[in-house]
Amino acid sequence: MSRALARRAALLAVPAVLWSAAAWYLWQSRVPGSLQLPHLDSRAYFSGRDLHAAASFGRLQEWDWLLATVAQLVALTLYAWRGGRFARESAAGPLGTGMLLGMLGFALVWVAQLPASVLELWWQRRHQLSQTGYFTAVFGDWLALGGQFVFLCLTLAIVMGLARRLGERWWLPAAPAFVGLALLFAFVTPWLLGTHPLRRPDLLAVASRLERAEHVQHTPIVVQDVHDVTSLPNAEATGIGPSRRVVLWDTLVDGRFPTRELAVVIAHELGHLARNHIWKDVGWYALFAFPGAYAVARATRRRGGMGEPEAVPLSLLVVVVLGLLALPLQNAISRHMEAEADWMALRTTRDPAGATALFRRFVPTTLDEPSPSTWEYLLLENHPTIMQRIAMAQAWRRYATSTAQSP
Amino acid sequence: MCDELAVHEHPVQLVVEDDLRRNRLTVFFRALLGIPHYIWIFLWSIGVFVVAIVNWLATLVTGTPPASLHRFMCAYVRYTLHVYAYVYLVANPYPGFVGEEGEYPVDVRLPAPGRQSRWTTLLRLPLVLPALILAITLGGTGGPVAVLRGRRRSGGGGGVLAAVCAFLGWFASLVRGRMPKGLRDAGAYGLGYSAQVLAYVLLVTDRYPSSDPTALLATVERPPQHPVHLVGDPEDLRRSRVTVFFRLPLAIPHLVWLVLWTVLAVLAGIVNWCATLFAGTPPAALHRFLSRYVRYTLHVYAFLYLAANPFPGFVGEPGRYPLDLRLPEPSRQNRWVTGFRIVLAIPAWFVNAVLGWALLIAAVLTWFVALVTGSAPWGLRNLSAYALRYGAQVNAYLYLLTDAYPHASPLEGAPPPEPLPAEAA
Numbered sequence: 001m002s003r004a005l006a007r008r009a010a011l012l013a014v015p016a017v018l019w020s021a022a023a024w025y026l027w028q029s030r031v032p033g034s035l036q037l038p039h040l041d042s043r044a045y046f047s048g049r050d051l052h053a054a055a056s057f058g059r060l061q062e063w064d065w066l067l068a069t070v071a072q073l074v075a076l077t078l079y080a081w082r083g084g085r086f087a088r089e090s091a092a093g094p095l096g097t098g099m100l101l102g103m104l105g106f107a108l109v110w111v112a113q114l115p116a117s118v119l120e121l122w123w124q125r126r127h128q129l130s131q132t133g134y135f136t137a138v139f140g141d142w143l144a145l146g147g148q149f150v151f152l153c154l155t156l157a158i159v160m161g162l163a164r165r166l167g168e169r170w171w172l173p174a175a176p177a178f179v180g181l182a183l184l185f186a187f188v189t190p191w192l193l194g195t196h197p198l199r200r201p202d203l204l205a206v207a208s209r210l211e212r213a214e215h216v217q218h219t220p221i222v223v224q225d226v227h228d229v230t231s232l233p234n235a236e237a238t239g240i241g242p243s244r245r246v247v248l249w250d251t252l253v254d255g256r257f258p259t260r261e262l263a264v265v266i267a268h269e270l271g272h273l274a275r276n277h278i279w280k281d282v283g284w285y286a287l288f289a290f291p292g293a294y295a296v297a298r299a300t301r302r303r304g305g306m307g308e309p310e311a312v313p314l315s316l317l318v319v320v321v322l323g324l325l326a327l328p329l330q331n332a333i334s335r336h337m338e339a340e341a342d343w344m345a346l347r348t349t350r351d352p353a354g355a356t357a358l359f360r361r362f363v364p365t366t367l368d369e370p371s372p373s374t375w376e377y378l379l380l381e382n383h384p385t386i387m388q389r390i391a392m393a394q395a396w397r398r399y400a401t402s403t404a405q406s407p
Numbered sequence: 408m409c410d411e412l413a414v415h416e417h418p419v420q421l422v423v424e425d426d427l428r429r430n431r432l433t434v435f436f437r438a439l440l441g442i443p444h445y446i447w448i449f450l451w452s453i454g455v456f457v458v459a460i461v462n463w464l465a466t467l468v469t470g471t472p473p474a475s476l477h478r479f480m481c482a483y484v485r486y487t488l489h490v491y492a493y494v495y496l497v498a499n500p501y502p503g504f505v506g507e508e509g510e511y512p513v514d515v516r517l518p519a520p521g522r523q524s525r526w527t528t529l530l531r532l533p534l535v536l537p538a539l540i541l542a543i544t545l546g547g548t549g550g551p552v553a554v555l556r557g558r559r560r561s562g563g564g565g566g567v568l569a570a571v572c573a574f575l576g577w578f579a580s581l582v583r584g585r586m587p588k589g590l591r592d593a594g595a596y597g598l599g600y601s602a603q604v605l606a607y608v609l610l611v612t613d614r615y616p617s618s619d620p621t622a623l624l625a626t627v628e629r630p631p632q633h634p635v636h637l638v639g640d641p642e643d644l645r646r647s648r649v650t651v652f653f654r655l656p657l658a659i660p661h662l663v664w665l666v667l668w669t670v671l672a673v674l675a676g677i678v679n680w681c682a683t684l685f686a687g688t689p690p691a692a693l694h695r696f697l698s699r700y701v702r703y704t705l706h707v708y709a710f711l712y713l714a715a716n717p718f719p720g721f722v723g724e725p726g727r728y729p730l731d732l733r734l735p736e737p738s739r740q741n742r743w744v745t746g747f748r749i750v751l752a753i754p755a756w757f758v759n760a761v762l763g764w765a766l767l768i769a770a771v772l773t774w775f776v777a778l779v780t781g782s783a784p785w786g787l788r789n790l791s792a793y794a795l796r797y798g799a800q801v802n803a804y805l806y807l808l809t810d811a812y813p814h815a816s817p818l819e820g821a822p823p824p825e826p827l828p829a830e831a832a
Contacts, residue, residue, distance in 0.1 A: 089647045091706075091728045092720035099660065100650075100718040107653040146659030153660040 019287060026283050027333075029340045030275065030347075035399060037391040042370040045356075045390060050363050057367040060123050062376055068116035069324070075112035076317040079105050083313030090309075098160045098309035099153045105316040106152060110145055117141065127367060130230050154181075156312065163297075163307035170306060171293035178293070179286040183240070186278050190239040195222035195247055203253065206263045207246075207270075213348045214267070214274040220245040221266065227251055232366055235265050237272035237341075240282075244273055256365065261358035264345050271344025277337045284333055292322055327379055334382035342384065342392050350400070352393035359389045416625075417617050418518035419484075419606045421599035423627045425498050425512040427588060429580040433501070437494060437577070440501065444490045447504055455483050455609070462610055466528050472610050477520040480609040482506035488515050488602045491546070495573035496586055497594040513595060515602045523613035535608050537772050538616045541790075542566060542604040544765045545618070546597030568761045569597035572815065575754045588630055589815035593758065596817045599623040617786035618769070620793050620817030632820030634735040634811050635701075635803040637796050643729040644788060646716050646777040654774065657718065658711040664721055665707050672700040676806045683745050683807050694737040697806040699723035702732045705799045712770035713783060714791035730792065732799050740810040752805050755813045759801045762794035769794070793817045 042051060086104050090097040121137050124130035132140075158177050162170035198204060198221045207221045226234075226249045233252040239245050246269040253262065272278070296306065299318040303311035346352060362368055363386060369376075370386040377385065384392070433440060462476040472480075486506030492498040492513035502511055527534060546566035572594040576586050600623060603616035617623070650657060679693040689697075703723030709715040715730040725731060744751065769787045776784050800813035814820065 086647070086649070089650050089717050091717035096718060096720045100657070103657050103660075104649060104653070107649070107656070142653075142656065145653070146656035149656055150660050150663050 015290075019291075022283070022287055026280050026287070027336065029336060029343075031340050031343045032399065035392075035395055037388060037395050040387055040391050040394070042387050045360055045387075046363055046370060051370070054363055054367050054369045057123070057127055058369040058372060058376070061120070062373075062380070064116050064120045064123070065380060067119070068113045071112040071116060072109050072320060073317075073324075075108050076105065076313075076320055079108055080314040080317040083108075084310040087309055094164070094307070094309050095157060095160050098312045099156050101309050101312040102152050102156045102316065103149045105313055106148055107145060110141065114138070124230075129232055129367065131227075132229050159306050159315075160309075160312075163305055167307070168297055168301065168305055171290070171297045175286070175289040175293045178289050179282065182282050182285050182289075186238075186240050186282055187243050190243045190245050190247070193224055193238070193247060195224045195245075197221075198223050198248065198253070200253060202259050203262055203266070206259065207266050210263065210267045210270055210348055214270045214344060216244075216270050216273045219270060219273060221248065222246070223248050223250050223253060225250045227254070233257065233362075235269050237269040237278065240278050244278070246270060246273070257358070257361065260351065260354040261361065263349050264351065264355045264358045267345035267348045268341045271341035271348070272337070274344060275337070275340055277341065280337065284330075288326060288330075292319070292326075295322055331378065331380070331382045335384050338383045339388075339392065342389055343396065346393060346396040352397045355393040356390050359386050359393070362386055417603060417622060418612045418614050419603045419616075420516040421595065421602065421623050421626065422514045422516055423497075423512070423595050423624065424514075425586075425591065425595075427585050427591060429496065429499050429584055429586050431581055431584055433499070434496065434577060434580045437496060441490065441494045444493070444502070444504070448487060448490060451483060451486070455480070459609055463528065463531070466523055466610050467525055470525060471522050472520045474520050477611065480606075480611050481508075481517045484517060484602055484605050484609065484611060485515055487605065488513065488598055491569070491598050491601070492595070495569045495594050495598065496576045496580060497569070497573075497591055497598060513598070515599070515606075517606060518612050521612075523610065527613050528610065531608065531610065534615075535604065538604045538607065541618060541765065541768050541772070542601045542616070544568060544761065544768055546594075546599070546601030566597045566601060568758075568765065569594045569601075571757050571761050572597070575757065587815075589813075590758075592624060592627055592630070592816035592818060595627065596620050596623055618790040619786035620789055621819075622786070624816075624818055627818060629818045629821040630814055630816045632822045633800060633814045634809045635796075635800045635813075636733050636820055637730060637792060637799075638733045639731040640729040641789075641792070643716060644782045644785065646713065646773075646781060646783050648778055648781055650716070650718065651713065651774060651777045654711065654713060658707065661707045661710070661719065661721070665704065668700055668703065672697060672806065675700075679807050680745065680748065683740055684742060687742060688739050689737045689807050691737055694808060697808055698734045701734065701799055701802045701806060701808060704802060705730070705732045705795055708766075708798070709791075709795055712766050712791055712795070713773040713777060714766075714770075714788060714795055730795065734803060735809050740807065744810045745807060748805065748807065751812070752801065755797075755801045755804065755815075758813075758815050759798055762797050766791055766794035766798075790817075 046054075083101060083105060086101055087097050090100045092100065118134065118138070121130060121132060121134065125132075155178070159170060159174055162174050162177075166173070198207070204221065207219075211217045211219055222245055224247050231251055232249075233256070234249045235252055236247050237244070238247055246266060248262075248265070252265065257265075296315050296318050300306050300311035300315050303314055305311060306315060342355070346355060349355070363370055368386055372381060372385060383389075458476055458479055462472055462480065465476065466472045482505060484506070485508060486502075486504070489498075489502035489506065489511045492511070493500075493502050498511060498513040500512065508514065543566055545568045572590040576590040576594070579585075579587050579590070600616060600618055603623075606612050607614070607616055675693055675696055679689050679697060682693065683689045700723060702725060703719075703721070706715075706719035706723060706728045709728070709730040710717075710719050715728060717729065719728055725733075769791045773783050773787045773791070776782075776787070796819070797813055797815065800811075803809050804811070804813055
């Protein structure tokens with residue numbers, strides 16, 4: 001082995017080791033490694049009608065996702081090939097022209113995915129999961145492109161500005177810059193949601209008890225009004241430091257879910273905060289940002305690098321392809337954290353029956369498939385499946401019993 | 408140039424022979440003096456409504472409006488123009504009651520009856536709607552248009568631009584005995600456009616109304632060139648359909664940037680005001696910064712409102728955009744005018760606000776046309792350029808880039824004549 005090759009191998013090995021160490025650290029979980037989830041039969045928990053409805057709903061959703069993804073890839077491939085021509089529609093300098101090309105790429109993807117979006121909306125409306133009108137959805141999406149464009153322009157300004165100064169090494173400072181932006185975004189997101197405080201005394205009392213148990217006292221529990229748009233129930237933990245809070249959709253606290261089940265939801269979200277999952281999210285983002293930015297820098301080299309506007313269409317394609325390739329891994333990471341939040345909720349509420357009842361209620365209300373197909377599980381599921389969650393509740397019951405009996 | 412004019416020439420031609428002088432007494436009572444005309448227009452409009460239906464049916468059948476009905480409609484179009492010109496202070500003498508041709512200083516030349524497309528005749532009402540919306544913003548609309556809109560009343564079809572110019576001109580005329588040329592021209596432009604719309608509705612012509620100020624005010628003398636004026640490529644009518652379709656979202660990053668820049672510009676403007684009040688001349692660095700800001704604002708709005716095609720840069724660089732702005736170098740400014748700049752700018756703000764609406768409507772109409780044809784209509788592009796130019800002049804005046812008051816005339820100012828070789832020597 002020549003010395004140069006050895007040096008290159010060492011250069012690759014050092015970041016690889018650092019990456020692996022960081023990934024190992026971020027992967028740490030409170031879920032016992034020895035925990036074995038029991039195999040459960042979904043037919044024992046759900047009626048045949050519910051299972052059929054969920055399977056039927058999910059099937060079209062899967063095809064719709066496939067259609068949207070293919071449309072996106074085709075649009076971006078064509079755009080990477082011919083999109084550079086749109087540079088003539090710009091009177092701005094290289095940065096401004098790059099921004100225009102980036103925005104047009106997003107716009108064309110929006111057009112290409114429009115049939116899939118409309119199909120999805122039709123399907124959700126047909127199943128009473130969405131109340132959004134077609135015009136509102138399409139026009140709102142068209143306007144929402146503006147918000148995406150602002151972030152895209154900021155991203156391209158950073159990338160192209162650095163690339164014009166540093167050449168191919170732009171990715172080295174760009175990746176930390178993106179991580180900084182991700183942190184900033186995680187910090188400000190709670191204030192962008194438009195929420196109001198939770199006003200149910202029973203839930204506030206439960207939340208207060210759970211916060212003490214999970215050592216995340218004084219976490220605001222707020223409600224986001226979404227009932228005009230959807231009937232789907234949901235909740236999320238958001239924010240970091242002083243901005244952290246638990247957001248419950250008003251469709252979750254509209255009376256369909258009893259307090260006992262809502263306690264599991266709140267405990268789950270507080271579990272995210274207690275285990276610093278937002279920080280970990282940013283950490284994982286950082287781990288993907290460095291190799292991702294490097295890959296983009298390499299891929300666009302033949303178009304003159306990211307300092308040239310003509311490289312922007314190709315870079316969009318590369319980012320989307322990398323995102324698709326990383327999707328199974330990202331979903332696995334997400335499922336891992338969600339499972340830990342479930343575990344935290346079980347530990348705090350000590351109510352596996354309540355958790356099981358909640359997860360069982362999800363199937364008729366959200367039409368989620370309890371046991372989706374493998375490819376759907378790998379590519380689309382960022383939460384454990386319903387059956388896995390019920391299995392974890394069962395496993396926790398056994399685990400709690402065994403640890404209580406052990407000397 | 409003559410060929411270009413010929414191409415754009417509209418069969419309904421506005422003729423302005425007004426000398427800007429106004430009688431203070433008639434100006435003071437102008438709205439009241441118009442009362443007999445309002446009554447007469449109302450009665451005439453009822454007749455026109457009935458005759459218009461007959462004329463429409465006859466034109467549909469024969470392809471040409473009957474000569475007698477055509478004459479009746481022409482007289483009505485001319486008469487409403489005279490009345491509105493009088494009420495809106497675009498002209499001085501009291502008009503006659505029969506719409507005589509060539510008797511009034513603000514008149515309209517109308518075509519002889521000719522063949523008209525049966526399709527456009529059949530669909531005349533839906534076709535006229537876009538032009539009608541613009542006419543409501545710009546000039547006056549006659550009685551039958553109000554009737555067609557389901558409101559059986561006449562007279563009150565005042566366009567906002569013409570009305571605002573009349574309101575401001577009323578004060579100016581009372582004080583000076585003369586109508587400011589900019590306001591007169593703007594009012595005449597609005598009324599001229601409305602006359603074209605009325606002529607189109609009443610089947611006097613089948614040529615669609617054109618909002619091109621240069622063509623409408625072809626008989627009006629151009630004002631002297633304002634120190635803040637447009638430069639660039641006026642023939643740049645090509646529009647990319649993709650960027651047209653996504654124009655609003657594409658402009659949002661620019662709008663965000665503009666808001667941030669505006670915060671700084673306002674602060675810089677305050678410092679500039681103090682410095683100019685003290686020194687009599689704006690500091691060069693602030694002048695440069697604010698010039699860039701005003702030019703950038705024009706570029707962004709030109710892009711947003713489809714008055715220009717390419718995506719603009721973010722720094723307001725001169726000479727890079729097809730619709731660009733020439734701004735003066737820093738020079739001495741009258742301290743009184745500087746001290747009261749904001750108060751003095753208020754009338755210009757009114758005009759600018761109305762032109763902002765016109766710009767918006769022109770942009771919406773251009774959006775549809777450009778999506779289909781891939782180019783902007785000449786008239787709408789020039790209307791947009793007028794509104795943008797005036798907005799830039801207001802901005803430049805406010806930020807003390809010049810102490811020349813914004814000129815409301817839709818006509819681009821004429822450059823000063825080149826000195827003769829002998830004089831130069």
